[in-house]
Amino acid sequence: MNEFSLIENFFADCTQKREDVALAVGDDCALMTVPPGCELAVSIDTLVAGVHFTAEVDSAALGHKALTVGLSDLAAMGAEPAWATLALTLPELDRAWLAGFTQGLSKLARSYGVQLVGGDTTRGPLAVTMQLHGFVPRGKALRRDGARPGDGIYVTGTLGDSGLALQARLEGLQLSQEALCYVEHRLDWPQPRVHEALALRPLAHAAIDISDGLAADLGHILKGSGVGAAVEVEALPLSDSFRASLELEQAWALALTAGDDYELCVTAPAEYHDRIQAVLSDRGCPCTLIGTIEEEPGFRCRRRNGASFIPQQQGYRHF
Amino acid sequence: MNEFSLIENFFADCTQKREDVALAVGDDCALMTVPPGCELAVSIDTLVAGVHFTAEVDSAALGHKALTVGLSDLAAMGAEPAWATLALTLPELDRAWLAGFTQGLSKLARSYGVQLVGGDTTRGPLAVTMQLHGFVPRGKALRRDGARPGDGIYVTGTLGDSGLALQARLEGLQLSQEALCYVEHRLDWPQPRVHEALALRPLAHAAIDISDGLAADLGHILKGSGVGAAVEVEALPLSDSFRASLELEQAWALALTAGDDYELCVTAPAEYHDRIQAVLSDRGCPCTLIGTIEEEPGFRCRRRNGASFIPQQQGYRHF
Structure with missing residues (x-):
């Protein structure tokens, strides 16, 4: 043949x-x-x-x-x-x-x-x-350069599940059978957020998909738009399996830096908050407000009490 | 980085x-x-x-x-x-x-x-x-399924030069310094026939580029169009370097089967012969009539005296 x-x-x-x-x-x-x-x-x-x-x-x-x-x-x-x-x-x-x-x-x-x-x-x-x-x-695409100060920062689904599965598979991290089963499915059979994105298109200013980790990918929006961001780590959406498998600070760090999530990160004007929740809950997709676009450049992760949180890992780099 | x-x-x-x-x-x-x-x-x-x-x-x-x-x-x-x-x-x-x-x-x-x-x-x-x-x-593309009995079969440029360079490089075939230099340039720096194709588009019934060898690629036109072809081996266009490097029958076989030529093979109604020559000679590109599309399926290579010619090689196959 x-x-x-x-x-x-x-x-x-x-x-x-x-x-x-x-x-x-x-x-x-x-x-x-x-x-x-x-x-x-x-x-x-x-x-x-x-x-x-x-x-x-x-x-x-x-x-x-x-x-x-x-x-x-x-x-x-x-x-x-x-x-x-x-x-x-x-x-x-x-x-x-x-x-x-x-x-x-x-x-x-x-x-x-x-x-x-x-x-x-x-x-x-x-x-x-x-x-x-x-x-x-024409002219309606969601780009990386459209984020504006005051926008809410949203993510679909949950973060870090694929990264956790990779840690289990490649580094031998021990997980419960249930958690392993869940996060491996998220790693191997990710679902693209196509319908969710089409529903968000009229509402959002900027969007990116999370393939290299939230911090790295949101970083592309910040650089492209010439803005900064404050993200509250307690707000990061985590699956039950993920939450049950890690200490809280480890969980936040992995959720911020792990790749392969294929969730969306979008920024949208604060006044669209209820409409965003409505169009995505119609589709059964969680959409979580995790922070705010700010004028001052830089990516700031904070605890709810105002303390800085600095994750140790970075998004995957090939070179 | x-x-x-x-x-x-x-x-x-x-x-x-x-x-x-x-x-x-x-x-x-x-x-x-x-x-x-x-x-x-x-x-x-x-x-x-x-x-x-x-x-x-x-x-x-x-x-x-x-x-x-x-x-x-x-x-x-x-x-x-x-x-x-x-x-x-x-x-x-x-x-x-x-x-x-x-x-x-x-x-x-x-x-x-x-x-x-x-x-x-x-x-x-x-x-x-x-x-x-x-x-x-819309509707003007040159496809593989448009060849009709009576069409002339044309090829641009010359055939087999890249295949000869590969034989020299991989199998140690000895060539004159001049011939080697010429055919290696043809192999490493091939020129796509973009302008020639645009000039031929209003005249041709079918076209393919010769990347896997004339016999294999013309074969795709024949299969797609449900027709056959008779090709006269003496008519195959060969460069001076190619001709000087091989016995005649070897040369024909390689010209019919060697890949990487990136020349065009087109079929066109016989009455367009002069117009085809005119539009391509304007561009300094040889365009040679090598045979005829026939109703009877199959690819027939003939000597000018009517004897069959059966090349030994086939186009490159990955599997």
């Missing part, structure tokens, strides 16, 4: 057909149409074996996660997902592995109406690159 | 700014606008060290080639290039290597008006994934 039939067999029909795709897998390029009045939003990300995941990871989970990473970037811009392309590098042709990968990818793709329109399959060290493509009405 | 500043330092300003790019490197997604009436054409390709190139290759040549691969796919659809995204996996942070890579990429990007709009930089085994994005007026 050669690379062409590999692509055709496993990927050509794994996702739904969209009407805006004139030509998908099987020619030199895919051909698609962007709706009038919309900008095209694109994001490309690579997951490398041994760096972003261990080679033993379930291939369905990897297919799911590779798509989540890109969908989460689209969510962070308030963009509606449309198409994906996949560049897959494999050390060998393992049909069972590929079938699992395709299943994990296609199930999530179908649930967000995403069509896989093109790809490239090569031999080499295991790595997955996906590019996601979405639409956003 | 972390991955963020890596992207910002080396790539953010390496290409020209386009007016249709609202937001480039530095947010969760890039935001762009496709012109009204146009389809978006996209192609993603990965080059892996040890598979597609040797680790010693000049990094400027690698940056050039990674972009050429995608530009050549756009050319094969008759699409006008616009934007690129880059997912770069590096074993270590080598500033001199990166500076060379960026220079090779950016010089070619500027010459085709391509802006690098986004990327991801990760640590891992050396690999380069690029996605190219271009525009084509």
